[in-house]
Amino acid sequence: MYQVNEIILYGSEGICKIDNMMTRHVNGQPIEYYVLKPIKSESSTIYVPTLNEELTKKMKRVLSYQEIIDLIHFIPDSELLWIDNDNLRKERYKGILRDGNRQEIMQLIRTLYLHQLKLKEEGKKFHASDDKFYKDAERILYEEFAYVLNISEEEVVPFICQEIDVKEIA
Structure with a gap:
């Protein structure tokens, strides 16, 4: 169970703060909710029923600094x-x-980055759905990295490159 004020990753919504816990009555039954505030859009509010396993599975603890370093390596x-x-890939x-x-x-980002490079070399275009997956994966992961590392999202790729001593990865 998560606690109020805890910072979590919630699915594709990104980094959220558990702002509150509340009970609402639905059809006369009390249902407890996590009240999430996305850090990038504090005007948004997400209500997650605590007993809805499908939705609570989307809630993940934010990685630690060391877990990010390990992931980069x-x-x-x-x-x-x-x-x-195409269909199986999607x-x-x-x-x-x-x-x-x-x-x-991270593997998805690396895979799509390398595939995109290969296509460029062949004079071919990156498939639109692959581009969307690539951007979504970057957004999700880089937002969390930026939050934990206390850097901007634009600084994430240079940080990764410096950490593994490469010129460019994504």
């Missing part, structure tokens, strides 16, 4: 997640973003 040896079949990538496993999200 995982990048060069990570397996690529490319799937040639389903797999949707699942990765939905599940929120940061290691898989």
Whole structure:
């Protein structure tokens, strides 16, 4: 169970603060909710029923500094997640973003980045759905990295590159 004032990652909404816990009555039954405030949009409010397993699974503890460093060092040896079949690839990538496993999200970013480079070399265009997955994965992961590392999102890629001593990764 999460606590009020705790900072979490909530699905594709990104970093949120648990602003409150509240009970609402629905059909005469009391239902307890987490009240989440996205840090990028404090005017937004997300209500997550505490007993709704599907929605509470989207709530993840924010990575620690050391977990981020470990994840960054995982990048060069990570397996690529490319799937040639468009439909299977879309389903797999949707699942990765939905599940929120940061290691898989990092692998997804690396896979799509390298695929995009390959296509550029061949004079081909990046598929629109792959571009969307790439941008969504970056947004989710880089927002969390920026928050934990106390840097801007624009500084995340240079930080990663410096940490693994490469010129460019994504």
